[in-house]
Amino acid sequence: MTSAEHVVGVGAGLLADAVEAQAAGVTRVDWRPPMPGTEDDLVAVAADARRRAANEQALAAVLGVTAHLVDVGPASEVLGLERGEFLHAGPPIGWDRASGPLRGALMGGAALEGLVDDPEDAAALFEAGSVSLEPCHHRRTVGPMAGVVTPSMWVFVLEDPATGARTHCTLNEGLGKVLRYGAYAPEVLERLRWMGAVLGPLLRDAVRAAGPVDVTGILTQMLQMGDEAHNRNRAGTLMLLRDLSPAMVASGVPSSDVAEALRFVGGNDHFFLNLAMPACKLALDAARGVPGSTMVVAMARNGTDFGIQVSGTGDEWFTGPAQLADGLYLGDYGPEDANPDIGDSAITETAGLGGFAMATAPAIVRFVGGSVPDALATTRRMHEITLGENPRWTIPVLDFRGVPTGIDVTRVCRTGILPQINTGMAGRVAGVGQVGAGLVTPPAEVFPKALARLAELAATADVIRSAGPDRRNV
Template sequence: MHTPLHADPDPAVAALAAAAPMLVDVQPAGAVVPALTDGVVGHAGPPIHPSQMCAPMRTALGVALTIEGRAESKDEALVLLDSGEVEVRPNHDLGGVGPMSGAVTASMPVLVARDEATGKTAWCPLNEGSGKVLRYGADGPEVVERLKWMRDVLGPSLSSALAQHGPLDLLEIQRVALERGDECHHRTEEGTQLTYDALAPYLPDDVREFILGNGQFFLNLAMVSAKLAMVCASGVPGSPLLTVLARNGVQVGIQVSGLEGQWFSGPAALPDPAQLYAGYAMEDMNPDLGDSAIVEVYGLGAMALSSSPMSAPSVGLSYDLAPLLMQRFWKIAAAEHPTLRLAEPTGPAPAILGVDARVVAETGIRPPVHTGIAHREPGVGQIGGGVTHPPFEAFTAAMAALDAATVTA
């Protein structure tokens, strides 16, 4: 039995434990987020002006706007962004998440998850696959055509399948996926297969083929599940529960439950360690990028390393380090997960539930993140995987603000 460092019960942690995310639909993002219909564009990480964004994110937003029909070219779209004619906002501030660059526009299909007990919802765009894809800053005709197919075929097909099958229990899928060797962030092959098995009878052949050929398909389902759980746990006065950890390639921002909607940020780091694809070097890496760290905020991903021997080498780690690393991770855990278990070599073990930001600030132990690595130049795409850590100063600033708010409350 692992014992988190904090002793006082936290209602935010109780709400996190009670969250039961169900995948209920796939809809155009604008139908879920009115601000997107009004012309806002979502991006990953904390707030940032378009002129300050990293190259992969700028490219992704530019291409997304051309697909949306709001510009004739990527360059024209970037002029609109830099001039302020197109408003950009963090996905987290719009109630959702997006991997890597996280570009989201109104017509893009998004996964919609709902917690039946509270009625709260969250969203996440669909996964394009790996390699040269928009979220990593790749462009080109094949990227655009895939996104249009996702909008016109994949999204509606998944919506129809869910209507026939009924909602998918995302925690149950993750429970089985962990048993089979996923950590639900960098390795999601088992979650993808489980999702495919559930929905395949209701899907057309091209959609079935796409899902089977995309081992990362479940990543976005794990992301929307974790985001919804954090939505359920947010807004508890005084709570230091970490509810957001997001990267925009320039800065990394966090939020805590007791200061809902307030960002605390610091510089984005390069992945370390990193496992790069052949032909790429450390200087090719873009700094920390994406909203997918919400999976670690929930307690999976890197925080579930011991359950996933195959994820370790893909991010530059030796699985032999898992026992020592897990001991370290448990020191910042908010609680044990009530239902999820890790398939450790010695037998099933409790999964971590949440991260206590106050303990992070007190110990200096930062939550690790398993992440894909984007090339720092646009048009290339993914070049590997690695481990990153959020800036420590974001946690100390958050706790100082939380303490000040508690005193004045």
């Protein structure tokens, strides 16, 4: 109590309400207890002398990157993928633990590569271990939903002109029955073959003719136009067409192919997602490997596990069970039909977009559920667990405040607030495809796991500093 007339209320609002009812002034403090069992680790990490400067360095690295689309090419050439090599979304996983949609996408990918004639026959290949599985993130790549990348698939190539660093992502197939949602019907494979034979080469020629496309700049504009760059990319897709369509028309490719490509991209509001994702990864990869930094540089899901990576802990994954999203379902589908969360697309939230920028895209609630006030509140809440804001990506309705950027493991553990993710929902059975879209958070336990590792590293660094220049006994 600060005076006879004024009270500071901490935590639950019930007592503060009672005091206000007696005409006394109340200052409410939104305090939450830390996640259970994290108290000692929070103290250890807070005492790390490197932490403040390390986080400032990591955040500055993210904000300093600009992503440009510089090329498009087959994964065999761009990523060096060989026959029988498959990339997938999320942390590492084997066929034995793979979810239905991931299995479906891998089976379809095997048929696409000619390893089997019928996708149903592909399970034996993966059970025998005669093909390899590797996370997209391990090849500087991201993949939406199942995230399966095979050698013949074409990928976008994004580059930061200041450093020459590059990231990659496949071309977006659209919604519904598509490979990334685990579908592998003949029409799914036919579409992918057309994308490899017609769309990919046409986009490559257009990008090379028109010059690099400023993807970061498009992201800046689309946030002002009602997109949040995860589940709403309508403005971004149309701006990409604005930049590339003249070169596509002038390419010399038969007009029927150009028309089909323009119709496909223009009719697929999610097409730009596959550029937003590698743009976010490019920025976050710049912050990897900063000793002492508690900033999250990746969140990813494989349909079984949800994993995060942290700047100060290298390439180590901290995992927990993927969660089932809460949202809206297509047709007669319901929660019993949905697979737990899947995909690398949470890289957008990791960079401050998607669920973190819901306030800039109120119309998104019609796709993922919730209400407009919920969207505004979500963005405000994400500011409580991040290190700063992105002045390039701003939110008009919040007086052009920058999106919350740089998820801080310590702030998540200290407040118990989990990152909010907008997501699509894949059917749990291989071959079904998309069943809905909604909202989800990571499993809470991944953040205490990362915090414990940060505390171990902080203790090691403290021992080394204490030893001084003579480290022979450390």
